[in-house]
Amino acid sequence: MDRREAIKRIGMALAGAAVMGTGAASLASCGKKGTKRIIFYFTGTGNCLYVARQIGGDGAMLLSIPQVMKQGELNFEADEIGLVYPIYGHMPPNMVRKFIKKARLKAEYKFAVLTYGNRKCNASEIWDDISRRAGNAFDYVTTMIMVDNWLPNFDMNEQIKIDKHIPESLARITADVSARRRWIEPVTEEERQQHQGFIAATGIDPEKGFTWDSAQCFTATDACIGCGVCADVCPRGNWSLTSSGVKTEGECEACFACIQNCPQRAIQFNKEGNIMLAAGEKNPNARYRNEHVSLWDIKQANR
Ligand SMILES: Cc1cc2nc3c(=O)[nH]c(=O)nc-3n(C[C@H](O)[C@H](O)[C@H](O)COP(=O)(O)O)c2cc1C
Ligand code: SF4
Ligand code: SF4
Incomplete structure (x- = not known):
């Protein structure tokens, strides 16, 4: 990037600072010309950061949820707001749950990408329910399969050899988000039952998830x-x-x-x-x- 382009980008980022309250963040442009997009992410082993980067492209502002949770107020406004997190027992990480309850996200279009490694069950429906109840309903919720980092069941050396069709998933999701597709990934009754079975077997509180x-x-x-x-x-x-x-x-x-x-x-x-x-x-x-x-x-x- 030459100096002129760098100055232009800084100018666009400053002009794009449309953030309310003290949860301040300056916004960069991305996707369609002049569109301001923020993508929040939570990651343990990098899958969700990678997905956030790929979907965000050059211009989106990526914000780590553990970092923004240190702020007092969590008020954010942009044209498009995205969220990428790993599912834990088909549910969001506890910190993501706390974030969505505390945050006020104002955007014309909100999308969520839930990464998983082996069995997603009704993860999209769970997020739809949690985010709606928090007053932050999402327009688009999808899942995306990646390496499963759950060490008790999976050998990481074997996991990395499996073709999980990541480029294809990224292309699908990027096209959907660019078109501002409004869609909550459907789930089957069998997937709901599998999740209920998991909750019953582990005794996990479905209102908290893994803590x-x-x-x-x-x-x-x-x-x-x-x-x-x-x-x-x-x-x-x-x-x-x-x-x-x-x-x-x-x-x-x-x-x-x-x-x-x-x-x-x-x-x-x-x-x-x-x-x-x-x-x-x-x-x-x-x-x-x-x-x-x-x-x-x-x-x-x-x-
Ligand atoms: C505590 C824990 C629970 C998980 N539960 C599930 C699950 O229920 N289903 C699944 O397919 N993957 C599950 N996974 C795998 C992760 O969702 C998946 O590997 C994710 O892409 C990791 O993202 P990250 O690299 O950004 O942390 C779990 C991983 C952990 C650590
Ligand atoms: S436990 Fe591992 S990561 Fe932590 S200090 Fe020791 S060597 Fe380093
Ligand atoms: S102690 Fe828990 S929260 Fe901290 S890095 Fe390890 S698994 Fe994650």
Whole structure:
């Protein structure tokens, strides 16, 4: 980009600052000429950041939900507002749920992309219901299959070999969003029943989704070198370096950013601490981060 283009872009971003209240953000143009688009995202291993970037193109403003949640008021206005999150038990992460309840999102068009790895069930309907009840109804809700980062059931080295048709999904979603398609991805009765079965088997509160206690779920072995990556990638700030080693405590989003990004593979599940982790890991030697997303990107998004 030459200097003239850079100045033009900065000017467009400043002119596009149409944000209300103190949840301020300046907006950049994207997609159709002059359209202001914000995309919020939540990510543990980079899939959702990658999708947000791809759909946003050059001009959208990408905002990390863990970062914006640090603000007092969450009032945002743009022509188009998007949201990308990973489904956990077919539901949004707890922080995404809190965000949508607290935020006031004003846009002509709101779209949500829910990434998953293996079984989506009625995820689109769940989001439609949660966002409507929060007063932030979305015009378009779709799911998109990617690498499944759920370590108890999946070997990350095998997952990355599976063709999940990501370019095709991105092309479909980008075309839909560009056309401002109004559509909530339909679900079947069987998918609803599968989700109910999951809720009954796990005892998870469907109004909260996954909320764990990180001290109960994770432990760091002697392989830890005190690098601090876990502290930097945790969206809840649950990890700290102490004089006696690395320590974790606090309510956990179950995003797996810590266990997946630890360069020493020193973080392991406490099998006794959580029934969902009792089986341990499918392959303790395999870890995952989206190939287009750097460790630095995850740190920037979550710390
Ligand atoms: C706690 C947890 C629960 C998950 N639950 C599901 C699920 O119910 N169905 C599914 O297909 N994938 C599930 N996944 C996989 C993620 O939704 C998927 O890998 C997602 O793309 C990860 O996005 P990220 O890389 O942005 O964190 C789960 C992952 C985690 C960590
Ligand atoms: S990321 Fe791993 S090696 Fe680094 S401090 Fe945390 S547990 Fe230790
Ligand atoms: S402790 Fe690990 S799994 Fe829990 S919120 Fe932090 S990074 Fe995510």
